Amino acid sequence: MRRICTALHTAAIMAVMTAMIASTAGAQGTYHQTKPLDPANIDTTCAPCTNFYAFANGGWLKANPIPAAYAQWGSFNELAEANNDKLKLVLEDAAAHRTTASDPSIRKVGNFYAACMDSAAIEKAGYDPIKPSLAEIAAISTPADVKKYLITRAAEGRDILFRFGSTQDAKNSSQVIAGIGQGGIGLPDRDYYFKTDAHTAAVRDAYVKHIANDLVLVGEAPAKAQADAQSILALETSIAGSHLTRVQMRDPQLTYNRKTPAELAALAPGFDWKAFFAAEKVPGSTAIDVSNPRFLTAVDSLLNTVPVSTWKTYFTWNLVSRAANTLSSPFVNEAFAFNQNLTGAKEQLPRYKRCIAATDRAMGEALGKAYVEKYFTPEAKARANAMVNNIKAEFRSRLASRTWMSDSTRKMAYAKLDAFAQKIGYPDKWKDYSALTIAPGGSYYANSVAVAAFNNADDVARIDKPVDRTRWGMSPPTVNAYYNPLMNEIVFPAGIMQPPFFDPNADDAVNYGGMGAVIGHEMSHGFDDEGAQFDAQGNLKTWFTATDLANFKAKTAAYADQFDTYTILDSLHVNGKLTNGENIADLGGLTIAYAALEKALGNKPRTKIDGYTPEQRFFLAWAQIWRSNTRPEAARLQVATDPHSPDMWRVNAPLSNMPAFAEAWGCKTGSPMARPASESVAIW
Numbered sequence: 001m002r003r004i005c006t007a008l009h010t011a012a013i014m015a016v017m018t019a020m021i022a023s024t025a026g027a028q029g030t031y032h033q034t035k036p037l038d039p040a041n042i043d044t045t046c047a048p049c050t051n052f053y054a055f056a057n058g059g060w061l062k063a064n065p066i067p068a069a070y071a072q073w074g075s076f077n078e079l080a081e082a083n084n085d086k087l088k089l090v091l092e093d094a095a096a097h098r099t100t101a102s103d104p105s106i107r108k109v110g111n112f113y114a115a116c117m118d119s120a121a122i123e124k125a126g127y128d129p130i131k132p133s134l135a136e137i138a139a140i141s142t143p144a145d146v147k148k149y150l151i152t153r154a155a156e157g158r159d160i161l162f163r164f165g166s167t168q169d170a171k172n173s174s175q176v177i178a179g180i181g182q183g184g185i186g187l188p189d190r191d192y193y194f195k196t197d198a199h200t201a202a203v204r205d206a207y208v209k210h211i212a213n214d215l216v217l218v219g220e221a222p223a224k225a226q227a228d229a230q231s232i233l234a235l236e237t238s239i240a241g242s243h244l245t246r247v248q249m250r251d252p253q254l255t256y257n258r259k260t261p262a263e264l265a266a267l268a269p270g271f272d273w274k275a276f277f278a279a280e281k282v283p284g285s286t287a288i289d290v291s292n293p294r295f296l297t298a299v300d301s302l303l304n305t306v307p308v309s310t311w312k313t314y315f316t317w318n319l320v321s322r323a324a325n326t327l328s329s330p331f332v333n334e335a336f337a338f339n340q341n342l343t344g345a346k347e348q349l350p351r352y353k354r355c356i357a358a359t360d361r362a363m364g365e366a367l368g369k370a371y372v373e374k375y376f377t378p379e380a381k382a383r384a385n386a387m388v389n390n391i392k393a394e395f396r397s398r399l400a401s402r403t404w405m406s407d408s409t410r411k412m413a414y415a416k417l418d419a420f421a422q423k424i425g426y427p428d429k430w431k432d433y434s435a436l437t438i439a440p441g442g443s444y445y446a447n448s449v450a451v452a453a454f455n456n457a458d459d460v461a462r463i464d465k466p467v468d469r470t471r472w473g474m475s476p477p478t479v480n481a482y483y484n485p486l487m488n489e490i491v492f493p494a495g496i497m498q499p500p501f502f503d504p505n506a507d508d509a510v511n512y513g514g515m516g517a518v519i520g521h522e523m524s525h526g527f528d529d530e531g532a533q534f535d536a537q538g539n540l541k542t543w544f545t546a547t548d549l550a551n552f553k554a555k556t557a558a559y560a561d562q563f564d565t566y567t568i569l570d571s572l573h574v575n576g577k578l579t580n581g582e583n584i585a586d587l588g589g590l591t592i593a594y595a596a597l598e599k600a601l602g603n604k605p606r607t608k609i610d611g612y613t614p615e616q617r618f619f620l621a622w623a624q625i626w627r628s629n630t631r632p633e634a635a636r637l638q639v640a641t642d643p644h645s646p647d648m649w650r651v652n653a654p655l656s657n658m659p660a661f662a663e664a665w666g667c668k669t670g671s672p673m674a675r676p677a678s679e680s681v682a683i684w
């Protein structure tokens with residue numbers, strides 16, 4: 001979430017990630033950073049060698065309490081905020097010209113945003129928009145009807161029990177095949193159904209109450225709604241029992257299970273796969289990657305044993321829950337009230353901010369095209385490309401200096417680095433929205449349904465075809481970046497190439513500690529515990545020698561062990577295995593960006609700015625990117641679900657392993673920010 005992601009390898013998983021962003025990210029207010037690196041953010045009463053995060057950010061943390069509508073407030077929010085101001089102008093312009101704009105995509109964007117903003121029409125309609133679907137569910141009377149309903153909704157892009165879409169074949173990455181992923185649960189992770197601690201138990205109780213409230217809103221009697229909510233929780237608990245954990249989902253070997261149609265039918269014999277593939281308009285598919293076969297078998301069994309009446313209430317809840325944010329305020333308020341248990345936010349975002357985010361999710365490349373035309377210059381693109389090339393050259397020298405790796409593995413590593421595709425700013429080929437109808441006067445709900453169907457059709461049309469390398473997994477305004485192991489590509493949307501990550505007015509030290517380290521981070525993902533399992537062509541294939549692989553695994557395991565010892569909220573432990581890839585990427589990215597800075601500085605005198613050397617400013621820049629205040633609810637959610645470590649540890653952990661940091665700040669070996677060499681980890 002909102003965090004320099006590594007892209008995962010199935011469309012289904014990507015959908016999960018997107019939902020996470022929607023639930024917690026956002027922005028507000030007006031933000032103007034006056035200096036590339038502001039000394040006012042520093043708390044000089046904290047010793048940099050004891051807690052560098054607190055030293056670098058203490059002033060800012062005290063002066064910036066979390067605004068009521070946010071789960072967390074930090075530099076990402078501030079930048080997203082500045083972006084929102086721009087997107088609002090783009091969208092208001094699109095809405096004002098939605099009948100006259102020459103670009104049909106802009107007319108659709110304008111219609112979508114205008115319908116979302118039309119709260120009077122939305123309030124007046126209540127839940128009328130979903131009444132036909134509720135009637136459809138009410139008419140279900142047999143197990144065959146239950147399965148038919150699942151198939152029809154999936155073909156409309158509304159997967160209910162499992163996720164279906166296109167995915168690259170991990171062992172033949174030039175080819176796109178069908179993919180099926182686990183789904184069917186409404187809480188953020190399988191563990192929420194099983195953990196017995198007080199917080200999780202309270203979330204579960206609130207969830208049952210929330211389901212019951214939603215059912216009452218669409219006309220159920222309170223007593224029945226309460227009983228139905230309990231049976232929905234029981235059903236979801238059965239489904240969750242067969243889910244892989246998030247740590248398991250990071251294992252690309254475990255989640256690669258290429259099946260023939262006959263093998264798929266054997267996994268879930270009670271489901272009419274022929275009808276399913278026909279409805280999805282890919283009847284001839286011969287290969288299906290099932291990320292979790294055990295899940296599919298479990299769901300198949302549930303379809304044959306759970307009463308039809310339970311499925312009907314489950315479908316009703318699923319429909320209401322998905323539609324809630326496009327309906328009238330009782331539905332929106334109910335969804336927000338439950339979400340507060342997970343985010344701690346005190347109030348809702350203003351409507352226009354929710355509508356900006358919704359439009360970006362719905363038609364991100366149409367909105368993004370208008371955004372970059374206005375706010376992203378060819379100069380910015382050229383500078384970013386140059387920086388990527390610098391960091392890449394430095395990465396190559398690092399590969400040359402790794403003594404734990406043999407020359408034969410090194411040769412393969414060079415090949416992988418040289419094959420990296422880099423995408424900067426925005427796609428060369430924009431997504432074609434001509435098959436999407438967003439007519440003037442359509443309801444917000446109807447538009448959302450149209451978008452889901454369009455995106456599903458667009459996605460499944462890629463199945464059984466060669467991979468399209470022009471596609472992007474994030475919209476251009478996104479404040480984030482990613483590495484995709486199957487494409488072997490690094491991608492930097494225009495949105496992140498702004499202060500505090502990249503500032504044309506800043507000195508090199510600040511830009512290398514910001515954007516440089518972010519670029520290094522994404523490149524390192526190609527060589528993290530997961531990415532390193534893919535070769536230069538993006539195929540899941542071991543290219544390390546056995547000895548080198550053992551060396552590499554010992555290092556990554558030692559780094560995971562370090563993170564297992566870190567806590568937040570006093571006693572909540574970071575999950576070292578879940579966050580291993582991101583942590584390796586941070587350490588690699590910082591190490592390489594630092595080396596690139598040293599090369600750029602060469603023998604030039606180390607002129608201080610605001611009292612700090614360039615080397616110190618490099619580390620301050622990294623630390624200040626991660627400044628954030630986080631509500632306890634959101635911190636718990638992050639530790640349970642997010643592959644990224646909490647912000648303080650993204651700063652203190654990698655820096656305490658870097659001799660260059662200790663040198664820059666004069667930290668004595670053994671101080672909290674300077675591990676002894678015997679305990680330090682250096683991978684890339």
Ligand SMILES: [Zn+2]
Binds near residue numbers: 522525
């Ligand atoms: Zn990452």
